[in-house]
Amino acid sequence: MTTEIPLTELDATRWEGLETAHWSSPATMVPRVLHRLAAVGPDGGRPEDCELLYCLIPEPGRPVPSATPVALPFLLALAADPATGAARGPLTALLARLLPAAPDLPERHRSRALPLLTDPDPAVRRAALPLAPDPGCLLGLWRTETDPSVRLSLLLALAGTATTGARAVLAETLTEDHPALYVAAVHASAGHDPDLPVRHLDRLLTLLTDPALRPRFDDVWYPAHRPGPLTREHLLWSVYGLLVHRPDLQSAYPGHxxxxxxxxxDEALRREAVLLARHHGGS
Structure with a gap:
């Protein structure tokens, strides 16, 4: 056994007769997937295995399926155990979808999930952010977090709270030296100030077109429900989208x-500029 998940208890659980949220995924499949995740060791773990467990998330407006509270302690044990390997982040993302969707689950399960917010693995900390109980918790994490990828995800999570503290963080991050964090702050601020990207356009263009800065956009921006991070090339398009209310600037953007x-x-930049120009011409 390579993980602390109680496999004997898992085997002793009666899964027949329990239900999941999807008729095509029987509850008897759940322990098989959990066994597979528990057996792989710290260098294994297939994130796609975790996708099979999304059948435990209740559909909107529907009750929690009976298999969910039975499986939840095992999910929490696997997500918390370093021996689970690369699947820990996807498992935490599953919990971050499941627990908010099932408010009637016992509070002890939510309490057991909270340590994932400060886990040593940045991928787990990023995935756990929806489990933060309130904006104050997110602010506390922001003050202590040092990993750029987690800070960026924290920034976007804070922006969604629209609190005074979140607005202060956004204003602070608009002076950030890290290019991806700065670009994220512009995107997050545009929701309440659509002209802010216009005022910051010169700096956005400087950062996004500097070949020396291109690597600093890699492995930093991890949107929810996306298999990989955004790259500088993705952000070239997203900044274009921020200019939609200023057709004059949007039209000139590919030329810049x-x-x-x-x-x-910069050939990568040239390719995206040509694609953006064609897109704009055809829109």
Whole structure:
């Protein structure tokens, strides 16, 4: 046994007769998946195995399926155990979907999930953010977090709270040196101030077109429900979208990117600039 999950208890549980949220996923499949996740060791773990367990999340407006409270202690044990390996982040993401969707589950389960917010693994901390009980918790995490990818996810989570503290964090991060965090702050601020990206457009263009800064956009921005992180090229398109209310600037944007690519010889930037120009011309 490579993990602390109580496998004997798992085997002793009667799964026949329990229900999941999807007729095509019988409850008897759940212990098989949990066994597979528990047996892989710290260097294994297939994130796709976790997708099979999404049948435990109740459909909106529907009661919690009977298999969910039975499986939940095992899910929590696997997510917390380093021996689960690469599946810990996806398992935590599953819990972050499941627990808010099932408010009638015992409070002890939510309490057991909270340590995931401060787990040593940044992937687990990122995935656990929806489990934060309130904006004050997110602010506390922001003050102590040092990993750029978790800070970026925290920033976006805080922006969704629309609190005074969140607005202060956004204002602070608009002076951030890390290019991806700064771009994230612009995106997050645009929801309540659509003209803010216009005022920051010069700096956005400088950061997004500097070849030396391109690696600093890698492995930092992990949107929810997306298999991988955003790259600088993704962000070139998202900034274009922020200018939709200013057709003049949006129309000129691909040209600015192309001019920068000509100056620096950045072929990746050139490709995106050409695609954006074609997109704009066809829209």
């Amino acid at each position: 990117l192309l001019a920068a690519a000509d100056r620096t010889g």
